[in-house]
Every structure is written in structure tokens, then in C-alpha cells.
Amino acid sequence: MQELSLQGKVAVVTGAGQGMGRASTRLLSERGAAVAALDVNASGAEQTIEGLPGRALALACDVSDSAAVNDAFAEIESAFGAISVLVNNAGIGRAPGDGSDEMYGLMAKRDAELAERGASETHVDHIVFMEDAGWRGVLGINLDGAFYCSRAAVRSMANAGIAGSIISMASTAAQSGEGPLHYVTSKAAIIGFTRGLARELGSRRIRVNAVAPGPTNTPIMDGIPEEWIKRMESAIPLGRMAEPEEIAQAVCWLASDASIMCTGSVLVANGGSYFL
Numbered sequence: 001m002q003e004l005s006l007q008g009k010v011a012v013v014t015g016a017g018q019g020m021g022r023a024s025t026r027l028l029s030e031r032g033a034a035v036a037a038l039d040v041n042a043s044g045a046e047q048t049i050e051g052l053p054g055r056a057l058a059l060a061c062d063v064s065d066s067a068a069v070n071d072a073f074a075e076i077e078s079a080f081g082a083i084s085v086l087v088n089n090a091g092i093g094r095a096p097g098d099g100s101d102e103m104y105g106l107m108a109k110r111d112a113e114l115a116e117r118g119a120s121e122t123h124v125d126h127i128v129f130m131e132d133a134g135w136r137g138v139l140g141i142n143l144d145g146a147f148y149c150s151r152a153a154v155r156s157m158a159n160a161g162i163a164g165s166i167i168s169m170a171s172t173a174a175q176s177g178e179g180p181l182h183y184v185t186s187k188a189a190i191i192g193f194t195r196g197l198a199r200e201l202g203s204r205r206i207r208v209n210a211v212a213p214g215p216t217n218t219p220i221m222d223g224i225p226e227e228w229i230k231r232m233e234s235a236i237p238l239g240r241m242a243e244p245e246e247i248a249q250a251v252c253w254l255a256s257d258a259s260i261m262c263t264g265s266v267l268v269a270n271g272g273s274y275f276l
């Protein structure tokens with residue numbers, strides 16, 4: 001039988017300072033991996049590794065900065081040796097200049113009109129308000145960050161001949177289209193990236209998969225109006241958002257040899273909110 005244990009593995013988690021990244025880092029550690037928690041928020045990453053049972057390192061790293069990513073991976077390799085698991089978890093849903101305020105305002109206006117008179121002429125065209133910097137801000141972290149980290153991890157795995165596992169956070173939004181335009185685009189791109197890289201790396205026995213959570217109870221939800229969260233939850237067949245620890249279970253399974261024949265797959269963990 002293949003193992004759920006991660007004993008002997010070196011795992012890197014990005015966006016590890018809170019939410020699913022924190023939960024994944026902790027579970028990876030509990031299962032036996034040496035863990036490196038990367039986050040742009042250094043104190044969040046430090047808190048994540050507090051009290052973990054095995055070897056653990058917290059590093060400040062902005063994943064959208066290619067040179068900073070290379071430096072961080074070099075530091076991890078010198079501390080723990082070659083990398084065997086990468087979790088591309090860092091992600092944002094909005095960025096300065098992306099027109100989010102205008103979009104949420106228009107959505108609220110449309111909702112109010114629909115509730116009042118069953119019709120609305122309000123257009124929620126996010127793209128009209130999207131500045132270049134806002135678009136790049138989200139794509140730079142959600143997509144470029146996954147590329148920079150995966151490249152650094154694959155270099156390490158290939159040099160050491162490690163049959164590693166790369167897991168990237170996609171989202172139900174990649175398929176449903178529900179969500180801010182740049183975010184939806186980045187998550188759909190993550191699925192393409194996962195499949196392309198899985199084909200490339202199969203001969204090295206490096207596996208590449210994605211996890212597609214649905215609504216999950218993390219601080220990323222803080223910017224979303226409460227009534228929309230309630231509406232979201234009422235449409236989920238399992239009746240609630242996921243907890244970050246529940247998504248971490250999916251991440252750890254893909255990190256472990258228990259998923260040895262999975263590559264290029266998207267593991268959907270969304271309570272049935274959308275069937276991919």
C-alpha cells in the first residue's frame with residue numbers, strides 16, 4: 001500500500017502565513033515532512049511554524065518576484081536539502097487599481113434593483129474599471145508566482161532525481177466563471193499550467209496536480225459582503241463553506257505517495273458547489 005506519511009520529504013508552501021497555506025503547512029509537518037513556510041507576511045509565516053513537530057523554516061518571500069523566489073529556494077535547499085513537495089498556494093482576489101470597489105458597488109446596485117422591481121439595467125462590467133496594474137497585480141501573484149516557484153522546485157527535484165509532487169491552488173471559479181475577472185483567469189490558467197507541466201515532467205516521475213476548493217472559511221473571504229457569503233453557502237449541496245484544514249487534507253493526499261498515479265488532475269473539494 002502507498003503511504004499517507006510524508007516522512008523524509010521536504011515541502012515548500014507559499015502563502016503559508018494564514019488560511020489554507022497555514023493549514024497545509026501544519027498538516028504536512030504533522031505527517032512528517034520538513035516544511036518551509038513562505039509568505040510575503042513574515043510574521044504570519046513565523047506563527048504558522050510555531051510548535052510544529054519537525055524541522056520547519058519560515059521565510060519572507062513575495063512569489064511574484066522571481067529573484068526573491070530563487071533566493072528563498074536556495075535557502076531552503078541549504079537548510080533541508082532538495083525539495084520534494086511544492087504547494088503553490090499564495091493567491092489574492094483583488095489588487096490596487098483592479099476596479100473591485102466599482103464592481104462590488106455595481107453588483108450591490110443590481111441586486112437591489114432586482115429585489116425591488118425584478119429587473120435591472122445595471123451592467124457589472126468589471127473589465128471597464130480594470131487598470132493594467134490591477135490585472136498584473138493578481139496575475140503576477142496567482143500565476144507568475146506559481147511558475148517561478150515551480151521552476152525553482154523542478155530544478156531542485158531534477159538535480160536530486162526526486163520524484164516530487166507539485167500542487168497548485170486552482171478554484172471552482174476557474175470553471176464556473178464566478179468571481180473577479182483577473183482571479184477567474186488566473187485560476188483557469190493554473191489548471192492549464194498543471195496539465196502542461198504534468199505532461200512535461202511525467203518522465204521524471206514528478207507529479208503535478210491542482211486542488212480546486214470552493215468557498216473556504218479563510219481571511220480571503222473578509223473582503224466579500226456578508227450577504228453574498230450567505231447566498232453562496234445556501235447554494236452549496238453540503239450546506240457550508242469548507243474549513244482550511246479540510247482543504248489541507250486534499251493537499252496532503254496529493255503530496256503523499258498515496259496519490260502515486262495522479263498527475264495532471266484537479267481534485268475538487270468544494271462541497272458540490274459546482275461539478276467540474
Ligand SMILES: NC(=O)c1ccc[n+]([C@@H]2O[C@H](COP(=O)([O-])OP(=O)(O)OC[C@H]3O[C@@H](n4cnc5c(N)ncnc54)[C@H](O)[C@@H]3O)[C@@H](O)[C@H]2O)c1
Nearest residue numbers: 015017018019020040062063090091171215216218219220
Ligand atoms: N478561500 C477560498 O474560498 C478559496 C477558494 C478557492 C481557491 N482559493 C485559493 O486558495 C489559496 C489560499 O486561499 P486562502 O483563502 O487561504 O487565502 P488567504 O488570503 O487567507 O491567504 C493567502 C496568503 O497568501 C499570502 N500572499 C499574498 N500575496 C503573496 C505574495 N505575493 N507572496 C507570498 N505570499 C503571498 C498572504 O499574505 C496570505 O498569507 C489562494 O490561491 C486562493 O486563491 C481560495
